[in-house]
Amino acid sequence: MVKVYGEAPIRLLIVEDNRDISENIAEYLEKYNYVLDFAYDGISAMHLALTNPYDVIVLDIMLPGMDGLSFSKKLRTDAKVETPVLMLTARDTLNDKLKGFEAGADDYLVKPFALQELHARLQALYKRISGKTSNILSVGDLTMNKSTLQVHRAGQRIDLNPACMKLLQRLMEEAPSVVTRDDLETLLWADEPPDGDALRSHLYKLRQAIDRPFESSLIHTVHRIGYRIAEDT
Template sequence: MTRLNLLLIEDHAGIARQVATFFDGLHWQLDHAATGALGVQLATGNIYDVVLLDLNLPDIDGLQVCRAIKAGAPSNVPILMLTARDAYEDKARGFHGGADDYLTKPFDLRELALRCEALARRSQLHVHQEMRVGPLLLLAREGRAMYGEVPLALTHSGFKILLLLCREHPHAVSRSALSAHLWGSEPPDSDALKSHIYALRKQLDAAGCTGLLVTIPQLGYRLAIELDSRAGQ
């Protein structure tokens, strides 16, 4: 089995111990958060292959935690929802909230491990470790970006916006697509994306990349790099 780096957000101490013991036997790395707040903090500050998320947390609803991780994590980490709820409506809410897979409690730890491997493998197929558009280089797993030899100091949201623009270059990306990329099916108010675009432009300006992000009227945004020399590995 491939060695994975995982985050478990689960308030039930017994379940957390069982998962930790089983994964330790596989030589996998597991961080544990007993609250949603700590889970979001860990997920947005570290790189994980998969996040295991309990839907019923004591402080924050699991779906809110899921959306916060999808919006703030430095890479598009897959999320496996863990819950005792097995009704179709509950599963639909989980998937619509941004979950990538769903496992009902009680579960077989061997199946949990298989699902984690599958999610991590699928994620690697869709996310390039390295993406380049002209002089712009994005290191997706590390959440870092360079323009030529200049490092770009980006927020998590700014990096995610830039990552999508790189993937779609030389085409423009619509506002609705960017909103879905950042927040899933429940974006905040209509000015939120404008605020993030404004902040990203400021971050690019500070690195001497003025004019890199351009607005396409009636559509959205694109990168002002005419030569498409993307390379991924």
């Protein structure tokens, strides 16, 4: 990962099997406010796209493992991910461009291209979606796709029951703020919470799934108030 520090960096996934092209893009974009991840085949790119909250994906069409058109279709249709996709390809016919847009691409750039134009198109895509709410929630290395209800931590898929899924989503939406016990009980049981420690039992199960297998804990108890999720204690 290449990090370029600044205010509100744009998270970018570059999917390109030609490492020279990837390195040229990275070298140019280092001057600007981006956080860059790289994938060199369609399968590893899909894993990254489903487990990280990217702002834009730069996608080559000719890829090993899964081509760019199949990747884009799967991202949109199966995973319900709405991250803008900028396709890169040497194919410049109208039919090729239409296939890209039909597969879910938001923009299309023909190789060879000027890096200044790539940067301008990325900025335009980011501005177009920056006011929209992302489907991906992220706290540290923990992510949740609100459309597919897929949860990953450190790249590992985590399966949760419906109650734990509701609790985790609320905690992540409010992170790093505290969510009160009353709010969490209302979330699960409306105005009729059960007697006893039912909420504590669900939080225990959630912690077993989210925290126990990993080195650091994300879910924290705030004594007599509620719970919060954050990287810090």
